Amino acid sequence: MKAVVITGHGGNEVVEVRSCERPVRQPGEVLVRMTAATLNQVDLYMRNSGAGITHQLPQIMGLDGAGTVEEVDADERVLAVGQRVLIHPAVTCGRCEFCQRGDNVLCTQIQLLGEHRHGTFAQWVSVPARNVFAMPAGLSFVQAAALGVNHITAWRMLVTKAQIKPWETALIFGVGGGVSLAAMQLAKAMGVRVIVTSRDDHKLERALALGADHTINSQTHDVSKAVMALTDGRGVDVVIENVGQAVWSAAMKSLVRGGRLVTCGATSGDQPPADLRRIFIRQLQILGSTHGNFAEFHDMLAFVAQHRIQPVIDHEYPMDQVHAALDRLASQQQFGKVGLNLTCVSE
Template identity: 65%
Template sequence: MMKAVYLSGHGGNEVVHYGERPKPQRQPGEVLVRLRAATLNRVDLYMRDSGAGIRHSLPLIMGVDGAGEIAEVDADEQLLKPGQRVLLYSGKTCGRCEFCQHGEPVLCTSMQTLGEHCDGTLAEYIAVPANMVFPIPDDFSFAEAAALGVNHLTAWRMLFTKAQLKPWETVLVFGIGGGVSLAGMQLAKAAGARVIVTSREQDKIDQALALGADAGICSATEDVQKRVMALTGGRGVDVVLENVGEAVWSTALKCLVRGGRIVTCGATTGDQPGADLRRLFIRQLQVIGSTLGNPGELQDLLAWCAQGKVRPVVARTFPLAQIHEALALFEDNRQFGKVALTMEG
């Protein structure tokens, strides 16, 4: 047996339990990882609240990302060895569908995501296929490494694969302080772009500016569109990175330069905004959807991290047993950066 955080139903924190679950048994071709840290993501709240539309069975171990040490591996494995520090790629893919075959496994028609479709990372151990683990930079903590697997990977695909961001361009990032938004700001700055961030909280703007953002807009006291136009000489931004959804969608479209791109990976405030089709076609805007990323993109991200170009911000760390406190902080959106959980031992 092992300690884990698991769901017994759907609702509030009363359905989230810290207790014993069966320790996974590694199969041939798999790696058993002794997890040391994981971080919270918005999907953890979604799975707790309802998990609607996601095929899963209960009880379900929570957690999408994670990092730890290899405990067991096949004797003939060439690239991985016991004791090696690794992080997890979050998706189990089939390798056979048209998308896997064409180098886009993130679009796999039968992908199973950890903590959603199958047991996740808020546990002492996890067994996954060997191609789902990646060595982490030596100077990264386990919590920092775990943070890369979802938020930074998602932001990487959004900016570089989907939006094709150029170093001379300007990016507008909504909701700074959240995981993907903060990761996007860090990556865009590391790529040489100019970055404008927004938040309803001035202290988060101040922290973003301290980390390198070029300008910040407090949406509680300023008109975001007017401020963006003032900052860009009336031109607008080249790229909007957005995961807030309905509450900011109209403003986001109005902040784009002609031919600009908005790339979105979430809809925390609603998923049915006005389309504003006239603006869309007259200004020839591009609306791009994205989620997670491919293993190859994760390898590229890790290479950047090894070169010191980017490092995740971990706001708070809790022991796994304090999952309710961690979820309460995360749900209230009080943190700037990632909320991490560490496993004892």
């Protein structure tokens, strides 16, 4: 089969489309013929260094993906050959205390596809049956693939961590990115008032067209002052951010007393000033979040289907144009997900 493989660390020169052995399905697993995947920031990180993530090279890239079931156990009752499915990328032990209580995303032996083991940028993938879910109706394969990282991450942040309510207001930083855009889509479907930021006016215009209530250009405006103006001096109930150090001060200053800040990343740095006095005097809550567990994945997919949410795809590339896809993601010019067509190899 063909697959996208990292052979070392550096730039696109270490990323190759090459022939690999097709995976052999083990008992309890599902073999999926892959159709599409999307790129995530961790794909750039794995290419660049992969520092701190246990992995062996060469390794197939990719966290999320969607396709059709090719092989299953004879006694499988949920999935069937030919069914359109998407993949939850966290392969877990099922036995540690966190798995036992249903929060497998905290598993002490977690292995993420494309990070700790071979990933989804391949024509076939074999994973445990519990990691395979039916695609919501009405989505393309690349749209379904997009749900596997960004939408489930945003869902856990909004629902499990922030426990956001329909009457509340949320501030979402960096709306062009996948998690932020997913958070905006989900929050609006929940009835939440949403303020989004970006340094790009075009992205802000697109966010408004997709339902954002207010936008702030973070390059030309003081975000916290703009938030206070939009909320009559009150502040927002929830901040959703994955930028880290560059926006931390503005995020903290934008919260109402007792507000919640949920973070899932630190692309601009991971050592912001703690601002402890603000935290305890205003009784703020700082919540860390990463991805989501199987139950959350199930609930998120049902919500997406019920509200007919369509993940935004910026551009879809054939597998052998993966370098162009990585460059598009690295440019930070994308609005929505950068997709990879795993069945299409350009001439």
